Amino acid sequence: MLLDPLLDIRPAAREISGSGSVTGSEASLPAILTTPARLTHLQRLEAESIHIMREVAAQFHKPVMLYSVGKDSSVLLHLAMKAFYPSKPPFPLLHVDTTWKFREMIEFRDRMARDLGLDLMVHINRDGVRQGIGPVSHGSAVHTDVMKTQALKQALDAHGFDAAFGGARRDEEKSRAKERIFSFRTSSHRWEPKNQRPELWSLYQGRIHKGESIRVFPLSNWTELDIWQYIHQEAIPVVPLYFAKPRPVVERDGTLIMVDDDRLPLRPGEVPEMAWVRFRTLGCYPLTGAVRSTAATLPEIIREMLLSTGSERQGRVIDQDAAASMEAKKQEGYF
Amino acid sequence: MLTDLDPATAPADAATEVQAYLARQNGKDLLRFITCGSVDDGKSTLIGRLLYDCKCLFEDQLASLEADSGRFGTTGAGRLDLALLVDGLAAEREQGITIDVAYRFFTTDRRKFIVADTPGHEQYTRNMVTGASTADAAVLLVDARKGVLTQTRRHSTIVSLLGVRHVVLAVNKMDAVGWSRETFERIAADYRVFAQRIGIDEVTCIPVSALTGDNVTRPSEHMVWYGGPTLLGHLESVDAAAEEKLGSFRMAVQWVNRPNQDFRGFCGTVAGGALCTGDEVAILPGGRTSRVARIVTMDGDLETALPGQAVTLVLADEVDASRGDMIVAAAGRPEVADQFAAHVVWMDEQPLLPGRSYLLRAGTATVGAQVTELKHAINVNTQEHAAAKHLDLNDVGFCNLALDRPIPFDAYADSRETGSFILIDRLTNATAGCGMIRFPLRRASNIHRHASKLDKAARAGSLQKPCVLWFTGLSGSGKSSVADRLEQELHRLGRRTMILDGDNVRHGLNRDLGFTDEDRVENIRRVAEVSKLMVDAGLIVLVSFISPFREERRMARSLVQDGEFLEIFMDTPLEVCEARDPKGLYKKARAGQLPHFTGIDSAYEPPDAPEITLKGAEQGTDAMVAQVIGELRRREVI
Ligand SMILES: Nc1nc2c(ncn2[C@@H]2O[C@H](COP(=O)(O)OP(=O)(O)OP(=O)(O)O)[C@@H](O)[C@H]2O)c(=O)[nH]1
Numbered sequence: 018m019l020l021d022p023l024l025d026i027r028p029a030a031r032e033i034s035g036s037g038s039v040t041g042s043e044a045s046l047p048a049i050l051t052t053p054a055r056l057t058h059l060q061r062l063e064a065e066s067i068h069i070m071r072e073v074a075a076q077f078h079k080p081v082m083l084y085s086v087g088k089d090s091s092v093l094l095h096l097a098m099k100a101f102y103p104s105k106p107p108f109p110l111l112h113v114d115t116t117w118k119f120r121e122m123i124e125f126r127d128r129m130a131r132d133l134g135l136d137l138m139v140h141i142n143r144d145g146v147r148q149g150i151g152p153v154s155h156g157s158a159v160h161t162d163v164m165k166t167q168a169l170k171q172a173l174d175a176h177g178f179d180a181a182f183g184g185a186r187r188d189e190e191k192s193r194a195k196e197r198i199f200s201f202r203t204s205s206h207r208w209e210p211k212n213q214r215p216e217l218w219s220l221y222q223g224r225i226h227k228g229e230s231i232r233v234f235p236l237s238n239w240t241e242l243d244i245w246q247y248i249h250q251e252a253i254p255v256v257p258l259y260f261a262k263p264r265p266v267v268e269r270d271g272t273l274i275m276v277d278d279d280r281l282p283l284r285p286g287e288v289p290e291m292a293w294v295r296f297r298t299l300g301c302y303p304l305t306g307a308v309r310s311t312a313a314t315l316p317e318i319i320r321e322m323l324l325s326t327g328s329e330r331q332g333r334v335i336d337q338d339a340a341a342s343m344e345a346k347k348q349e350g351y352f
Numbered sequence: 353m354l355t356d357l358d359p360a361t362a363p364a365d366a367a368t369e370v371q372a373y374l375a376r377q378n379g380k381d382l383l384r385f386i387t388c389g390s391v392d393d394g395k396s397t398l399i400g401r402l403l404y405d406c407k408c409l410f411e412d413q414l415a416s417l418e419a420d421s422g423r424f425g426t427t428g429a430g431r432l433d434l435a436l437l438v439d440g441l442a443a444e445r446e447q448g449i450t451i452d453v454a455y456r457f458f459t460t461d462r463r464k465f466i467v468a469d470t471p472g473h474e475q476y477t478r479n480m481v482t483g484a485s486t487a488d489a490a491v492l493l494v495d496a497r498k499g500v501l502t503q504t505r506r507h508s509t510i511v512s513l514l515g516v517r518h519v520v521l522a523v524n525k526m527d528a529v530g531w532s533r534e535t536f537e538r539i540a541a542d543y544r545v546f547a548q549r550i551g552i553d554e555v556t557c558i559p560v561s562a563l564t565g566d567n568v569t570r571p572s573e574h575m576v577w578y579g580g581p582t583l584l585g586h587l588e589s590v591d592a593a594a595e596e597k598l599g600s601f602r603m604a605v606q607w608v609n610r611p612n613q614d615f616r617g618f619c620g621t622v623a624g625g626a627l628c629t630g631d632e633v634a635i636l637p638g639g640r641t642s643r644v645a646r647i648v649t650m651d652g653d654l655e656t657a658l659p660g661q662a663v664t665l666v667l668a669d670e671v672d673a674s675r676g677d678m679i680v681a682a683a684g685r686p687e688v689a690d691q692f693a694a695h696v697v698w699m700d701e702q703p704l705l706p707g708r709s710y711l712l713r714a715g716t717a718t719v720g721a722q723v724t725e726l727k728h729a730i731n732v733n734t735q736e737h738a739a740a741k742h743l744d745l746n747d748v749g750f751c752n753l754a755l756d757r758p759i760p761f762d763a764y765a766d767s768r769e770t771g772s773f774i775l776i777d778r779l780t781n782a783t784a785g786c787g788m789i790r791f792p793l794r795r796a797s798n799i800h801r802h803a804s805k806l807d808k809a810a811r812a813g814s815l816q817k818p819c820v821l822w823f824t825g826l827s828g829s830g831k832s833s834v835a836d837r838l839e840q841e842l843h844r845l846g847r848r849t850m851i852l853d854g855d856n857v858r859h860g861l862n863r864d865l866g867f868t869d870e871d872r873v874e875n876i877r878r879v880a881e882v883s884k885l886m887v888d889a890g891l892i893v894l895v896s897f898i899s900p901f902r903e904e905r906r907m908a909r910s911l912v913q914d915g916e917f918l919e920i921f922m923d924t925p926l927e928v929c930e931a932r933d934p935k936g937l938y939k940k941a942r943a944g945q946l947p948h949f950t951g952i953d954s955a956y957e958p959p960d961a962p963e964i965t966l967k968g969a970e971q972g973t974d975a976m977v978a979q980v981i982g983e984l985r986r987r988e989v990i
């Protein structure tokens with residue numbers, strides 16, 4: 018993917034260096050300041066996220082980055098590479114694997130960790146596996162709780178992580194819109210939405226007692242459009258499932274479910290059809306709805322998103338369980 | 353649909369069309385604003401209205417809004433309750449109020465917006481402060497039926513103190529007052545008078561109805577008498593870019609990047625001024641200077657870094673800098689001091705007590721700090737300055753602070769980033785308060801420069817090592833008599849001494865203090881500071897105060913150097929003290945006339961490891977004095 022010249026990542030710097038010799042002597046300073054140089058929207062967002070990541074690296078003993086393999090995680094990871102360059106990010110990646118992710122997600126995950134030379138930890142709730150918990154047999158609520166929320170808590174406790182990055186954005190959902198960037202969790206991982214720490218200016222306050230932790234959301238102020246635009250601008254790799262191509266799907270309760278392996282029991286009369294589809298958001302495959310689409314390039318995806326009349330969460334079976342369910346899940350420790 | 357893109361565009365042109373659209377988006381500037389004002393004035397409804405009218409909502413979001421309006425709505429059957437778009441917490445929806453800030457994003461043809469919807473309830477003022485700290489503009493709502501209320505004034509005061517540059521007064525619910533011009537003009541005039549008093553010079557007043565949308569994004573047909581802009585029109589036109597008042601480079605060091613022996617980079621975000629390679633910089637508070645060799649990013653080295661950019665600096669010399677230091681333009685430096693005056697907004701249930709030790713975070717520096725003087729509290733209603741002994745939750749005050757060590761800073765009026773701080777409770781880790789620095793109280797650099805040639809050893813001469821003899825014990829335990837006799841003995845031996853006790857301190861230096869908790873803390877703090885000065889003067893200082901709390905004695909000990917503080921515990925049992933009762937105080941306390949009397953209804957915490965313990969009930973005064981003298985000789989104090 019080529020960078021669009023219109024979206025140069027350092028237009029301001031280019032403007033200035035092109036405006037003559039810059040020596041840094043006092044005499045040349047006013048000339049620079051009068052240059053109406055301004056950061057672009059994406060540069061502002063990028064800088065804010067990097068600032069947040071560095072605060073975490075400096076304030077905590079044992080941070081970890083939750084890597085969920087989706088587009089937001091891809092951006093998060095890219096920003097982490099930038100924040101600590103030329104060093105590697107000073108924390109490992111953690112993927113909580115529910116064992117029901119799309120196969121392409123797992124391949125992509127392992128390839129990214131290998132290519133970037135990062136430490137990737139994968140945690141699976143073995144108790145849940147032993148009990149045979151799954152989205153099809155137990156429904157999305159039980160599956161998500163056992164294989165995601167409880168699994169995440171197990172992993173955080175086992176390693177004693179005191180800060181965990183997540184890729185959640187405030188524009189995703191109305192209880193997310195309420196959450197701080199440094200979001201305090203009690204020693205039992207609870208979020209107390211009615212008693213959040215004041216968060217002023219860019220002074221992120223991470224002091225905690227032993228056992229408590231902070232969830233950190235560097236992408237809080239990004240929108241879905243910003244994410245795609247940034248992926249486009251920076252040529253960030255994302256899971257191919259975001260791009261349309263013919264895939265085997267069944268239509269179930271108005272949702273297109275991809276038959277990713279033979280664990281999805283077909284209902285009477287259901288025959289997988291090959292259809293041009295793609296995904297706007299990724300999760301466990303039986304819980305993630307596909308959209309019919311022929312958008313196979315980033316500009317096409319962005320265009321489709323701009324013309325869409327539904328939000329990205331529409332495709333998530335999990336969010337339609339109950340009103341205010343996201344807040345309740347977050348209180349229990351869900352990301 | 354979020355855009356004006358044409359769904360019918362031919363695929364070949366679609367890519368170009370998207371590219372052009374994205375370039376436009378990326379070039380847009382950003383305005384951060386808040387809605388604030390009193391309870392139920394319609395803040396959340398207004399934001400909901402803006403999102404709704406700007407077509408920023410998806411079909412599924414509208415569907416759940418309809419369902420929610422049926423369940424929790426406050427606007428009556430069949431009507432959307434737009435506040436439910438922003439009141440996202442279960443408790444908020446059930447109670448129909450806002451508890452914490454919601455951040456929402458929307459874009460118009462002109463610019464991008466981040467809006468923070470803040471709660472009106474006084475109880476949640478700290479959440480409003482959170483939203484205001486990063487806002488360029490504030491939309492202050494007033495209910496046209498109620499006019500300007502206390503909470504309107506409180507929020508205005510905070511908006512002014514936090515340096516929010518643009519203030520809009522939105523007189524809301526105009527539908528409920530028959531779109532009355534008189535009502536609008538009366539409230540606008542009222543508010544303007546108040547705004548002037550708190551230093552808000554420019555206010556734009558707009559009559560609106562969040563419920564119907566009049567003058568929110570479209571001009572009102574009901575209020576043709578109003579000739580000004582709509583709320584959105586106004587927000588699109590105010591200038592968003594914060595003027596760079598500072599002009600000089602500032603960057604707090606967040607993290608030191610050391611991938612290997614050959615690379616040492618200082619990571620941080622440019623807080624002010626631009627920086628070019630080759631520029632001369634100073635590292636504060638230390639003061640070493642160097643030049644910028646490289647400005648490193650993963651995309652390649654930059655020649656110039658701009659305010660707001662996150663960068664990694666490599667300096668030309670092997671200078672040491674770490675988190676908490678600030679790299680600044682050598683030619684335009686900030687203040688460096690360990691004392692300053694600041695406005696403080698208190699955000700904790702535990703009151704702010706002068707003299708109590710907090711952690712202060714400014715930039716990336718964390719230091720111990722205390723309020724040394726609470727000059728006044730601000731009455732948010734009248735703006736009067738009132739004397740105050742402490743600040744309660746949501747109080748605003750002006751005070752002097754003293755830090756453990758000097759830090760670099762600017763005045764808040766010049767820079768939000770380098771002029772702001774938060775105070776953290778050491779025990780609970782709560783963010784307890786926030787502050788805006790006005791001016792330094794003394795320049796630490798000057799103090800070093802003027803450091804006296806004579807030190808305490810010189811002043812003390814060869815006869816004694818200056819120190820504090822801190823007598824602690826119950827009332828009537830014999831502290832004063834022993835201290836008195838000991839001083840006479842030291843004097844006889846030719847030593848230079850001074851006695852501090854309740855009598856000579858309470859009547860003079862501490863005449864303004866009573867016996868409340870904050871006054872007790874302050875009393876001991878002043879005594880400890882005075883004894884420290886007297887140690888500097890070369891004296892042996894005998895302090896006799898009940899000083900019942902370990903924490904206070906620890907604080908006093910921490911002011912002087914190791915070995916200069918001898919804690920002398922008058923270990924006389926309560927029964928003995930009470931039987932002696934030289935001033936009749938125990939009798940009064942037992943009769944309930946002296947509340948909080950140590951030993952009766954207020955605790956005495958005995959020292960864990962006093963240097964000297966005197967058994968007041970068993971030994972005579974002379975024997976105790978001899979014991980102390982012996983100990984002073986052993987420790988080579990005399
Ligand atoms: N008549 C009329 N009612 C309004 C208008 N705007 C808001 N309301 C109603 O006023 C009530 C309070 O509105 P909210 O938007 O929740 O008020 P708020 O200022 O956000 O309240 P807090 O955040 O709890 O301080 C609701 O019942 C709204 O429907 C208006 O323009 N006209």
Ligand SMILES: [Mg+2]
Pocket residue numbers: 395396397435449450469470471472
């Ligand atoms: Mg509200």
